[in-house]
Amino acid sequence: MTTAQFPIDSLLPAIRDSLAAHPRLVLEAPPGAGKTTQVPPALLDAPWLDGRKIIVLEPRRVAARAAANFMARQRGEAAGETVGYRIRFENKVGPRTRIEVVTEGILTRMIQDDPTLDGVGALLFDEFHERHLAADLGLALALDVQASLREDLRIVVMSATLDGERLAQFLDAPRLSSAGRSYPVTLAHFPARREEKLEHQIKRAVEHALVSHPGDVLAFLPGQREIARAEAALAGSEAARGVDVLSLHGELPVEQQSRVLQPDPDGRRRVVLATNVAESSVTLPGVRIVIDSGLAREPRYDPNSGFARLDVVSIAQASADQRAGRAGRVAEGWAYRLWPESQRLEPQRRPEIAQVELAGLVLELAAWGDAGLRFVDPPPGGAMAAARELLLRLGALEGSGTQGATITAFGKRMLALGTHPRLAAMLLAPNDARERALACDLAALIEARDPLRSGGDALAARWQALAAFRGGRAPADASRSALAALDQAARQWRRRLRVETNPPASVPAHALGDLLLHAFPDRIARQHPGDPYRYQLANGRSAKLFDDSAVYGEPWLVIAELRDDPRDARILRAAPLDEARLEREFPQRFVSEDRVLWDAGARGIAAVRERRFDRIVLDSRPLAKPDPARYADALVDAVRQLGLDALPWTESLRQWRARIRCLREWMPELAKGEHALPDLSDEALLAGLDAWLKPALRGKTRLDALDEAAFGEALRSLADWTWRQKLETLAPTRIAVPSGQERAIQYHFEEERHDPHVGASAPVLAVKLQELFGLADTPRIADGRVPLTLHLLSPAGRPLQVTQDLRGFWERGYLEVRKEMKGRYPRHPWPDDPWTATATHRAKPRGT
Template sequence: MKSLPIDGVLPQLLNALRERRNAVLVAQPGAGKTTRVPLALLKETWLAGQRIIMLEPRRLAARSAARYMAAELGEQPGGTVGYRVRMDTKVGPSTRIEVVTEGVLTRMLQEDPALEGVGAVLFDEYHERHLHSDLGLALCLQTQSLLRDDLRLLIMSATIEAEPVAELLGDAPVIESTGRQYPVETRYRPLGPGKRLEEGAAAAALEAVREGDVLVFLPGMAEMRRTDTELRRLGLPDGVKVAFLHGSLPLQAQDEAIAPCGPGERKIVLSTSIAESSLTVEGITAVVDSGRMRVPRFSPRTGMTRLETVAVSRASADQRRGRAGRLGPGICFRLWSQQQQLQLPASGTPELLEADLAPLTLELAVWGVHDPLELAWLDPPPQGAYAQARELLRSLGALDESGRVTPHGRRMAALGGHPRLAHMALASAPLGWGDAACELAALLGERDLLRGERSADIRLRLEALRAWTRGGAASGRTSEPGFAAAAAKTAAEARQWRRALAQQLGASGSAAVGGPATDASPASPASDAPDASIAPDVSAGFAAPVAHAASAASVAPAASRASASPGASAASAADAAAGADGSGASMARAASAEPPWGLLLALAYPDRIAQRRPDGRFLLANGRGAALAHLQPLSQAAYLAAAELDDSGTESRIDLAAPVSIEELEEAMETRFQTEETVEWDREAGAVRGRRRVKLGALVIREVPLHRMNPDEVADALLDGIRQEGIGLLPWSRGARQLQERIIAMHSVNGTYPDVSDEALSANVGQWLAPFVHGMKSREDLRRLPLTDALESMLDWPQRRELDEQMPTHITVPSGSRVPVDYSDPAAPAVAVRLQEMFGMRQTPRLGGGRLPLTLHLLSPARRPVQVTRDLESFWSSVYFEVKKDLKGRYPKHYWPDDPLSAIPTSRAKPRT
């Protein structure tokens, strides 16, 4: 066994785990922690013959690590060292080290919370912070605290900040290994203006392949295919092959990508971040890093997850760079500038903080946790996303109204996969379409088989898959590069779903699954199936689909109520979801050979049932808008069930969907439909209208007029209409408006008077107007509303009397004339009066008990304004004499005394003698 850097700290690590239950190991890439540490722990006395479980974030890394350790012992996987990953398990009676992917540990803990027979759990590459690794650690810490104080936990990583992790583990010791890293030269090659990512990646790869094998990091499969095309356009040197490394590829294709080249050959491996850590791609001497990666982002606002292409962190960039220096000196081409390097985030965001939490929430409910804060987390789950997930699970019948897991929910968790897909499979079995649901779940869990297909119709993908499955013949879209491999992987995934579903349905599972079988798969690689000599772990769980999470429907299905009762089974929950009246059975009997794909999607995504609007766009059951990207046959469907939506804009784009009839939905999902009677203000009609509606979430399926309406509800709706349209809807006479203004003016000096501004009247319309609108229901009826009486009703009798005294409608001026008061500006009531009528009045009249002076608009004999004042005394003593000169010249026959305070006021040209 060759020496590795980790060997230098193994004694320190072993001693730490003898004295303490937990430890943190920080070891640089290439140190050998993944393969040396588990083998070293096997000899420890505290292990006492128990097994070691080591978590790897990816299947490829798990299988690679197990094979390497088995080879070190001179064995094959399934002996002392084995592995459990999705669709591939090799463990046996003598297995002591099990390398598993993260979801497998969750299943093991749910089946046996005490982890009997397990002495240590190792979390490798923990810095990647996948959702299931955080969940697994939280569950293991509780197991250690409550049930197994002898259980050892070891966190291993290359780039993690060790102190917070050590604190979470009870101030665990931290052991560091420097690793063995050969020098790597870094060259920055930023993309020029207008230059595409694949052009820069291909050019750098062709330059680097002259010296050895090249690993190219790209965001996803689309960029990988475009880079492959660009490489072939530029011209590959003789003896150079291109390989893909992507999580959606079959395991055999992944193994070929990391295998060493034959004599005289070189390779360019196009990979996502799957090759960033945990495994060594044999022969790599150069790395080309695009600096981009694709991550799922969940929005609690919309309840949907979408993939976003983001810049890598500095930690990830260093990990990628290190791939070139694992086996010898290397070179790294970075397709960005040194300035951009400084702007990269230090580390990535944990998946737990940005992912759809429905799978985690279901696992916590099965574990018995209602509040995630009951467990210890490095970063607790966000409350918004967690609450959204609970609503979804309640909608699917996995949780009861109190938030406890139902029997149906337990079967969903045991079945694996995303809760939506698990519910679909379980609910479809009583309908006779369990087999088709498994096929659909497998298709939704993988990448789109028909990349670039303009139509969003998922039936095209299913037809292509079934055509390939029946004969393996390559024709049309099925002959495109990569289709056969993707179809083989999807078919294998469907078989895994069927096995798991049959196991959950019990002895009658095979019959209950029903539907046309599609297991015959001539082109499926043998490596996709577990070794027949090793017991398969069909409950190991499935990866959650990336872009298929959404908010819960507002109406809980019958499955929720049925499965919440003691002893209820998943089958009964599915029966309830299919229709409590036995309609599910009739559907199964009458079903044609073609499965109702839209209905199956609706079972998984009830909140994404879409109704076509008159303009061709769609409304989803969750209330959001959606639209197809372009005109296509699906555009004519009255109803769709959408499986995949892009929520990047104000309106979601429908990427995958199938048509569904309202009759199918009503028969199979009867309890999701609600009938409501509404009495509402119809703005267009200008009247209250009653309607009886059948609704599915936010969708109005049918609507008929309601002729007999409750009078109180009519009055409430009319008042609501006034709120909506404003009090301008009321019949404002001149007297009513003046009364309102007088009360407002009084309110400004005496706060005991009500606020009757337009805004206040509109906000409190139900309090002051309700007694006056009974028997009315339209804009026409409101014309006979006694609005003055309604306003006066807001005042008691003393207030009415005081209002007349202190805010009168008219005042009497010295000439004896009664002049109306203008309250249009309640803060400054005004009167317009001829100057001559005010002779003899020294002080400005005041209202509101002397607290509000009148604004006097003094007029000429022709009633033209000559002065505006609120200080009459000052006007007489100064301004009057200037005004007098002007008026006397224009109106010489009128009376213009030298002393206005002693003069006789008059409404005529001259006072009577």
């Protein structure tokens, strides 16, 4: 066993003591402190563990494998004995394994398969600051298990750069911090030259570093493509002659990863070109210089494909600090940043849950049976609703499509595959062995980067390139390395699904689409009858082919990638499908019905007999004798399309609505409870059209047949008789003034499309100044809470003053108004003392 010392060693007793007293812990420790490899073994003999397993979560496969191997070597063992690991498509655990290092998705499957986590005593979430969706879900599930089934389960959340205070509050957990082993790191910015490509900037920075400083170089790049270009640029560098240039990313074979993680056997200097897998949990010996591009590939929801794609984005400041820290692990170091010093980075990485597609999360929650789990950052409601709708189409959920939707038996099988629900539905759909092998090819194609350099919109061209590669004749415009990776991924899927049949060497034209329709049921599309480049989609949208499309002329397509555009969506990847196969696979989605609907173009009602696939109209013929009862539905749809202004509003009705809306704001207690004042916002009225407006439209065949009286009664039915009476007291239409007359009050409630909550304006009372003589204070309504805005008018009805402070006007403003108006209106009273004068709405009698 090794006796190497780590900075975290001094904190290990405190960690053990904390977990003995409390079931949760937040542990902050910088890179190099040893938290990943020293904390799990230190807990093995804890009495509360009682011989059970420790599960350590790592966000990356490279880190999981490296951490397990390091801990095993510390014990003089091989991985798979006391310490093992499980990652996608690879498993090294044995009957004696007590520390399992797993990637995040593995933990989710463990909890879903055994919610009691039998035999597991502790869960350690490493590098939680990366905020992967699977880690957030795993933590939420673990907390639920701990709260309801396993009070003895220990949960430790570890990271070098996280908001420890916030997380400790969320978990109601103690917080411990460790010092790291670090040396001073000199920071410098190494900006690009004008129009310089990244690989050339990397080459200049590496050459400068090799000449100027001792030690190995670690350069951070966003992905494999950039690493390959940088490697090619360095191949002809004089400064890098004799230096071992290595790559490090998650797709490397295990042997090559191991080579990078060990010192060079011949003592040569090394330049490691790495993705952010080297940012944390992986130790690279000898590194004293870091070159940071400031970029990473991170998942973002791509509406074109319906999946989360890896996009090149700027890293957060926390990541930049962590990367720079890698230069100070063994001695004084240097970090070169390839962005201008003036550029400001976001402080922390945004959690994936806020920016990726959530179909997988919704399916996991449905399987768990509790959508109310506690997340560090709650998932966005809109993304959750869209995910539920997709899962209903895929057959993974059944029910209303709301929080109450339940998982189906097919949904459970999809979940067990551990991939995106779209791909899982496609992989499970075929019964024929050759089709299952072909589905594995398609899953690999959809998940991977495009192997063709020439582009194009035909998925068939990409599969044909893969088939040609297997036959030893890859096309000239294809990347052999990309095709090799595709072939490997397809083999792994066949192994996972126990498909022993090899994929076919050729397939009919519709074969790919006939499988893809199970992954993209919302993007099944039919050629528009009037425009051969345009297609109608099952979800109600439409999209166009490019002029040079390889699938032009196909009557039916499955669209795998779609560039969404409000004006004209474009089809990026598609495959033709067979309509007969579509009818066999989804007979329930082909429907024939009589419809009475609003024709927006003709601004009238159309009655048709339609045959449809989902929202694609296959055939439509005029209906001679439609059911009159269906007209009301069509007229309600007309109001939804045209808006509430299409209804016969009168000023009286607009005022009635404004009075209620104002009262709900001025007296919020009236908007609560079973007998609350009704919500009359545009949103609420449109949402409730079927309940309040449809009865008034029955028997009518035109929207303009609804008269003002019938519409007014329908609208007023939303408030019961009691509220109608109270409304006259709390928000009257008229008010008596000192002259003995009643004057109207005007109510205003502003609502705009972009902001439905602008709110109530002050009610206005327009009245001639002489009618208020003797009134000391401004009149108020809404049980005295709201003063009227007084528009004080001249005898001719022109505004003299606007005020909500009548007393102040009499004291400070009246004399000026009197001086100006008395000569203009001599037949009207302008007393010296308005407090005691008699109010009047008339002029003085002649001769007075």
